[in-house]
Each structure stands twice: as C-alpha cells, then as structure tokens.
Amino acid sequence: MNTQALSKTYRPLLEKAALKTTKPRLLVLDTLTKSKIPLTAQEIHSQLSKSKIDQATVYRNLQSLTDAKIIRLVNFQHDHNHYEVANNHHHHAICESCGKVVDISKCDLSQLEKNVKSISGFSTINQHSLEFFGLCTKCAKKSAQ
Template sequence: MKNHPEHLKTFYALFQRARLKITPARVRILEVLHHAHAPLSIQQISAELETGEVDIVTIYRTISALQKINAVKQTHLNAKERAYELAGEHHHHLVCTSCNAVEDITLNDQFEQYQKIITKKSGFKIMDHSLEFFGLCAPCQKN
C-alpha cells in the first residue's frame, strides 16, 4: 500500500479484502469523495475530475463497487439525484431547498434509541437508515 495517501488506507484494506484492484480511477474517485464537503452526485464527481481523466461509465461502476464493499454510502438529497459520500461516522444531513447547501449533523444517542424501539415494536430488522431534513438555511431565510 505504499505511495497511497494515508487518509485512504482504510479503504485500500477494504479493496484487498474484497479482492478488488486499486486502480488510478478508483483512487481518484476516493480522493474526490474524501475532499467533498457534502455528498456528490455522479455528475458532480465527474466535474471534480480532470476532463477525460475518468469516463462516466467508470465512475458509475466504481461507485457501485465501492457501495458493495461498504466504502461509499448513497443518499438522496433531492427527488431527482442520488448522492454519494465515503462511509464513516454515522451522520445525517440538513438540506436547503433553496440553494441546495448540505450540512452534516450528528444526532445524539437518544435518536439512535428510536431505531431499537422501531425494531422491537415492528419486528422489522433495520439494516441501515438515512435521514435528511429539508428546509431553508439561515442565509436563505434572510432573503
């Protein structure tokens, strides 16, 4: 794993366990997601890459492979597009419906207890969840 950025070594270990090659395209896509301040759509990932660096089909395939090994999580930040971010510390999002700004938020443990209550009452085995709050950010409220 030498010559790979330190902050991505956890993901390289996931690649090795899944017997996936660490290709330049995969490294670049991980880098883009690592430096993003919010989840990105496929088109946004493509826009962050140099023109011609990674084709759109490779981006789709790479994101799919990264999801399968739990390196990337999918979220819906609007009704039209899926967005992707590196898997890591569990958090949720505040999404401004006016300017599309996205802010990460971490909810307290009490919220996570609701998941256990839902499981107990419904008998439904929750594997994961995604929670986004939609509204207006402070700057948009002033406008």
C-alpha cells in the same frame, strides 16, 4: 496527490473488500473522501475531468464501492443520487432554496431503532437515512423580503 500516495492510503480498505486498487477507483474514492458534502456521479466526474476518467467508470465504481459499504448512498430530495464515504456516520440539513448542505453529526436513534424493530418485525436494521429540509439563514432572509 499522486496515485502512489493514494494507493498507500486506500489499498487496505479496498483489499478487504476484494476490490482491485486501480487509478480510477482511487480517484473516485479520494474525491468523496476529500469532499465536505455528498456528491453526485456527475460532480465527481467533472472534478476528475483532468484525469480523463470515463463516466461509465465513475458509475461502476460508485456501485462497487457502495456494494462494499465503503461509500454510501445519501437521500437528498433530488433526482440524482449523492454519495459519501461510509465511515463517520452523520446526517444533513439541506436548504430547500439554495441547496446548501450542513452536516449534523449528532445522531442517537438507538431507542428509535428498537421501536422500529418491534413495529416492523424486521430482525435486522442495517442502516437508516435521516435528512432535514428547511431554509438556511441566507435564504430565510431573502424570502422574508
């Protein structure tokens, strides 16, 4: 997809956040949008190697897009931060052996959030992060051997 098409798609979103519609920003955002799993800065950068986007630019865009809540930081038990587009809230099951990631779409923590508010005294809970760690079928078989 060329830059013009991307621009058409994402400009409204970026405008709302007062972010300029630049080619590198469009590419970063589009990469995350198309990905089925959360990505690290480096993964994004290497996927965009043909486009000659600078590493620093990728990092800066991940920051600005996160600030704008267009994308979101996901907590994997990993050193490197992973990002995903912020709409379409869901969680993940992560294989501790091979790193496979499966989306878990069901999420009803409304009751739990109420408890959290009363326990913590926090007036607002803006977001939560919930990830499950275990073994995928393949790795479970392997480790059984």
